[in-house]
Amino acid sequence: MDRSEFDKKIQAEEVHDFQVMHKLFLVFALVYPLFGILDFIFYPEHLKEFLILRFVYIPIPVGCYLLSRKIQNNKALEFLSFFHATIAAAIITYMSIATKDGINSAYYAGLNLVGISALLMFSFSWKMFFVTSASVYLPYLLYSSYKAGQQNDFRYFFAHAFFITSTFVIAICMNSLKQLLKKKVLSSRLALEEELFSREQIIKQKTEEATKLHQLSAQFSPQVVKAIREGQISIDESVQRVKICAIFIDIVRSTDKVTKLPEQNIQLCLARFLDTCLTIFLKYDLTIDKFHGDGLLAFSNMPISREDFIERTCMAALEAVDGIKADREFYMKHWMSELQVRVGISVGYANVGFYGNRKYFKTFTAIGTPLPYASRLTSIAEPNQILVNQEIAENLNQLGYVLKSQGQKQLKGFEEDKNPVFELISAPHMLTHREEAKTCPDHPHSVLFLDTNNDGHFVFKCRECDYEESQVGFSDRKISKAS
Structure with missing residues (x-):
């Protein structure tokens, strides 16, 4: 005063x-x-x-x-x-x-x-x-x-x-x-x-922040909410141009099933499909972007930047396909056949950040070539096939992943470009043992995500607290930490 x-x-x-x-x-x-x-x-x-x-x-x-x-x-x-x-x-x-x-x-x-x-x-x-x-x-x-x-x-x-x-x-x-x-x-x-006024303002501010974070948790991917809570990003920040790896996963022949199966069966199967994919994507710290009908679009390297973001995305794709295959008995009962998916993965630069009017609605999303390119790759993929673009293939070849060239493909919207396409078949042998996605014992709704400790070893961490679990099947392999 x-x-x-x-x-x-x-x-x-x-x-x-x-x-x-x-x-x-x-x-x-x-x-x-x-x-x-x-x-x-x-x-x-x-x-x-x-x-x-x-x-x-x-x-x-x-x-x-x-x-x-x-x-x-x-x-x-x-x-x-x-x-x-x-x-x-x-x-x-x-x-x-x-x-x-x-x-x-x-x-x-x-x-x-x-x-x-x-x-x-x-x-x-x-x-x-x-x-x-x-x-x-x-x-x-x-x-x-x-x-x-x-x-x-x-x-x-x-x-x-x-x-x-x-x-x-x-x-x-x-x-x-x-x-x-x-x-x-x-x-x-x-x-x-x-002092009392200051404390009241702090309490009011913290209450508003908690309310806002609670609202955001239902609107944004957990990585985004965590980054907002820790001050790493702000809703008011301008959009950034960064390199991301986009992944699109889509169910094969879903339209036919929707017209023939009971609505309850459709809901059960879609819920099971999304639960499998979301849990695995969050495990590898992928940001959920949006749902396209029965398809799911996500990307990595934002809001948290990681040097191994391409590898994370591809591991998530392989694990998601395997997870859906492992649920064959469930889908045979309710889907009346095996549930098959197609996956497209693309890497490139995009504008990432909060879009929209803050007064009414904002969404954290990415706009750029990798997202529609991943969608186009999905459209030409065979059932349970994962297709990636050339840059991803070159990156994974150096790490021992198994890929197969599919030649150059004609992609809608990218007709003027040469589009070498590759099928991602499997990960290196040391990564074939995969840990099931886990939740934090103190926050049952928080899926533990894969990160690295100070020694560069894989660990599972909670986004809500400091809980860390080091019992990871491939923890002997060192990778780069979040940058």
């Missing part, structure tokens, strides 16, 4: 203090006539006169209180308090000098009572503090000095002046301490309020 705002808070506190003190003086106004008992005891000859003065005083604190409730300016409230103190002091000063004892009257003590009440209870500025002090004490001191000079007896004058001066000095010290404490208390309170 800057100085001007702090000063405004101080002024607001002073306004409140003035209003509270004027309310308190209402009580004093009610008991003030009771001091007439002292008039009756000490100066019965002035009883009627002094009672009239005491009752005349009562409207002053009442009026000041009513006005203080309407005034929000501390300067105006200062003047109102000064006026109140001055009237009260003037009445007591008159009563002191009107008695037969004159300046020796004990009523001067009432003047100290007014001074202490006004100077300590009202939050005067230093200027108004001294002005009010003068209005309370100076008339009495001037008159006392004059009468002492006439009587040539200054004993009572000096005694009273001493006590008045002591009261004034004490009031200065107490007022200084009160203002210092008020500022410290206000500073502490404001600091506490700012």
